[in-house]
Amino acid sequence: MRVIISGGGTGGHIFPAIAIANALRKIQPTCDILFVGADGRMEMEKVPQAGYPIEGLWISGLQRRLTTQNLLFPVKVVASLWKSFQIIRRFKPDVAVGVGGYASGPLLQAATFMGIPALIQEQNSHPGMTNRLLAKRVQKICVVFDNLANHFPPEKIILTGNPVRQNIVDLQGTRTEAITYFGLDPNKKTLFVTGGSLGARGINNGILAQMDKLKNNNVQVLWQTGKLYETDIRAKINGYESHIFPRAFVDRMDLAYIAADAIVSRAGGTIAELCLVGKPAILMPSPNVTDDHQTANAMNLVQKNAAIMVRDHEADSQLWTAIEQVLFDEQQRKILSDNIKKLAIADAADRIAHEVIALVKK
Numbered sequence: 206m207r208v209i210i211s212g213g214g215t216g217g218h219i220f221p222a223i224a225i226a227n228a229l230r231k232i233q234p235t236c237d238i239l240f241v242g243a244d245g246r247m248e249m250e251k252v253p254q255a256g257y258p259i260e261g262l263w264i265s266g267l268q269r270r271l272t273t274q275n276l277l278f279p280v281k282v283v284a285s286l287w288k289s290f291q292i293i294r295r296f297k298p299d300v301a302v303g304v305g306g307y308a309s310g311p312l313l314q315a316a317t318f319m320g321i322p323a324l325i326q327e328q329n330s331h332p333g334m335t336n337r338l339l340a341k342r343v344q345k346i347c348v349v350f351d352n353l354a355n356h357f358p359p360e361k362i363i364l365t366g367n368p369v370r371q372n373i374v375d376l377q378g379t380r381t382e383a384i385t386y387f388g389l390d391p392n393k394k395t396l397f398v399t400g401g402s403l404g405a406r407g408i409n410n411g412i413l414a415q416m417d418k419l420k421n422n423n424v425q426v427l428w429q430t431g432k433l434y435e436t437d438i439r440a441k442i443n444g445y446e447s448h449i450f451p452r453a454f455v456d457r458m459d460l461a462y463i464a465a466d467a468i469v470s471r472a473g474g475t476i477a478e479l480c481l482v483g484k485p486a487i488l489m490p491s492p493n494v495t496d497d498h499q500t501a502n503a504m505n506l507v508q509k510n511a512a513i514m515v516r517d518h519e520a521d522s523q524l525w526t527a528i529e530q531v532l533f534d535e536q537q538r539k540i541l542s543d544n545i546k547k548l549a550i551a552d553a554a555d556r557i558a559h560e561v562i563a564l565v566k567k
Contacts, residue, residue, distance in 0.1 A: 212304035213248030217474030224368035289315035366550025367477035383464035397465035404431010411520030467531035
């Protein structure tokens with residue numbers, strides 16, 4: 206069986222894609238898998254590290270303002286479609302899988318045009334334009350949330366959940382081990398803050414504004430800042446070093462989740478991990494994504510009393526109140542923890558892998 210998997214751009218797309226590939230190999234060890242990503246994006250590094258070959262397309266997203274990159278966008282689309290046809294003719298896949306991200310559109314368009322059965326995975330409550338267009342062409346649509354019948358053909362929708370890294374599914378280790386690994390204080394409440402693999406300016410600014418309150422309440426922050434923001438943040442935490450622990454990238458997310466008493470996060474693909482981890486969470490949806498889909502994701506949990514949402518522009522006035530609830534209000538902590546655990550789907554990668562294999566057999 207030959208499978209081509211396309212997409213990427215952020216860890217939220219890449220790690221689920223790798224999880225699907227691993228699940229396919231577990232079911233069919235001889236499965237031949239090729240990834241297709243966007244040149245210059247992090248999938249070109251992370252996928253080979255996971256042991257899979259990858260080819261890159263010259264593709265990027267549209268900017269919200271007039272730039273030379275936008276003027277090049279039609280050229281990039283044509284070039285990416287042409288290369289996608291070449292890749293498909295050479296690799297001869299039995300099935301194509303799109304996980305979202307810039308490369309997913311051209312590759313899936315080419316594959317479906319050539320009559321190759323295809324499946325897309327939609328991680329959000331409000332799908333982006335690419336997946337809405339692809340939905341007409343693919344055979345199956347694997348979703349994370351249960352409210353997408355208004356966006357996709359209902360007969361194609363399969364609720365599978367969002368695949369996550371296996372070490373998060375099989376979360377192992379003790380709090381003592383996790384606290385020691387990051388050099389934290391076992392006697393302090395621990396808030397794990399992550400804006401994803403690239404960081405998030407809104408979350409970072411929100412935490413910086415709370416440093417006095419965090420210190421005064423003896424809270425320590427394990428903080429994935431993103432590479433772009435780490436130097437600036439380290440320059441601003443003078444006097445708070447015993448409470449604020451910034452890192453450009455957290456290499457052991459499993460231990461970070463174990464160390465955390467509560468979590469502050471964006472509301473993208475990380476939600477699936479938060480559901481499995483089951484810790485009280487504050488979601489700060491990115492305001493810079495298409496159709497504000499992260500707010501829709503966060504509201505899906507808020508309506509189930511499974512998380513608290515704070516918008517970036519509300520952080521100064523509302524973030525500390527939310528932090529108090531997830532760290533110090535034991536009743537609220539239990540409610541949030543119990544409800545978010547109910548949304549967890551631990552075998553999402555296996556579910557999607559079986560749907561991929563079913564397409565090939567059909």
